[in-house]
Amino acid sequence: MPSPSIDIAQQIKSQARSLGFDACGFAEATPVDAEAVARYDRWIELGHNGCMQWAANHRDLRRDPSKLLEGAQTVISLALNYYPARFQPHDALQIAYYAYGRDYHEVLREKLTELAHFIEQITHCTTRPCVDSAPIRERYWAQRAGIGFIGQNNCLIIPGKGSYFFLGEIVTTAQLPADAPCDMTCGSCGKCIKACPTGALNGNGAADASRCLSCLLIENHDEELPDWVPEVVGDRIVGCDECQRCCPHNAHATATAIEDFSPTETVMNLTRDRIQGMTAGEFKRTFAHSAISRLRYKTLLRNANLHEKCK
Numbered sequence: 001m002p003s004p005s006i007d008i009a010q011q012i013k014s015q016a017r018s019l020g021f022d023a024c025g026f027a028e029a030t031p032v033d034a035e036a037v038a039r040y041d042r043w044i045e046l047g048h049n050g051c052m053q054w055a056a057n058h059r060d061l062r063r064d065p066s067k068l069l070e071g072a073q074t075v076i077s078l079a080l081n082y083y084p085a086r087f088q089p090h091d092a093l094q095i096a097y098y099a100y101g102r103d104y105h106e107v108l109r110e111k112l113t114e115l116a117h118f119i120e121q122i123t124h125c126t127t128r129p130c131v132d133s134a135p136i137r138e139r140y141w142a143q144r145a146g147i148g149f150i151g152q153n154n155c156l157i158i159p160g161k162g163s164y165f166f167l168g169e170i171v172t173t174a175q176l177p178a179d180a181p182c183d184m185t186c187g188s189c190g191k192c193i194k195a196c197p198t199g200a201l202n203g204n205g206a207a208d209a210s211r212c213l214s215c216l217l218i219e220n221h222d223e224e225l226p227d228w229v230p231e232v233v234g235d236r237i238v239g240c241d242e243c244q245r246c247c248p249h250n251a252h253a254t255a256t257a258i259e260d261f262s263p264t265e266t267v268m269n270l271t272r273d274r275i276q277g278m279t280a281g282e283f284k285r286t287f288a289h290s291a292i293s294r295l296r297y298k299t300l301l302r303n304a305n306l307h308e309k310c311k
């Protein structure tokens with residue numbers, strides 16, 4: 001007979017699979033280790049969080065999951081595949097795959113909430129689902145929970161599956177058996193460092209967000225971007241997938257089964273004229289349930305105009 005906690009752990013993992021999650025692992029909810037804390041603090045000190053000022057906030061919460069949920073015993077890390085089944089045509093303005101379909105915050109939150117309810121029912125413990133917005137070190141916990149490792153491209157790489165995954169966590173007071181941390185590394189590959197069009201990757205598994213197109217095109221809402229951006233932006237308008245596309249771990253990525261992540265017709269046919277002719281109201285309606293709504297109307301327009309500068 002398996003012990004109750006192992007049986008419960010298996011039930012949780014099985015329920016996660018049936019909800020569509022591609023990976024699920026458990027880590028003991030102890031504070032983040034000193035080396036990882038120092039790495040994060042250094043990243044902030046160097047200003048490599050760029051315009052993401054929020055990343056410098058709530059550092060005490062990021063260091064200790066028990067500050068997110070009193071009595072926390074376990075961090076459950078979960079991954080959801082978003083690799084698209086079909087792609088934008090080459091002549092469309094390019095959107096990062098993660099933003100092709102419905103806003104992942106909505107999709108992930110629904111699934112995490114359902115799983116959290118299930119956990120509460122079978123363990124009689126409390127849970128806190130975390131979707132991006134909570135100050136928790138997502139990739140760190142995914143690595144500790146054995147799901148994958150943090151690549152030189154700063155993404156969580158799941159061995160055999162790649163990096164096109166959304167991550168979510170459930171912090172819980174349930175004591176669950178911890179999985180062995182993933183100890184894989186990139187070795188001497190370095191392909192993403194060479195492929196990055198802006199030199200944002202430093203080879204230490206961290207990205208300088210002040211140079212990263214993903215950050216600049218999505219999080220930065222300044223009227224003007226640095227002068228060098230039009231030179232390197234190419235046909236990208238929302239985010240950048242370059243350091244994932246070139247990664248050998250993504251060579252055999254399989255398409256997501258989640259229909260919500262399929263590209264909308266707007267995404268499939270996005271042209272500069274279409275964006276420049278869009279009103280603020282139309283932007284709001286068109287992207288209401290898309291991750292693109294995070295950009296705001298003026299930022300999308302600014303990005304579309306960048307392509308005129310680089311002609």
Ligand code: SF4
Nearest residue numbers: 196212213240242243
């Ligand atoms: S997303 Fe693009 S700009 Fe940012 S690190 Fe990756 S390749 Fe470089």
Ligand code: SF4
Nearest residue numbers: 151186189190192247
């Ligand atoms: S491209 Fe190579 S170095 Fe970069 S994340 Fe993938 S395996 Fe690691």
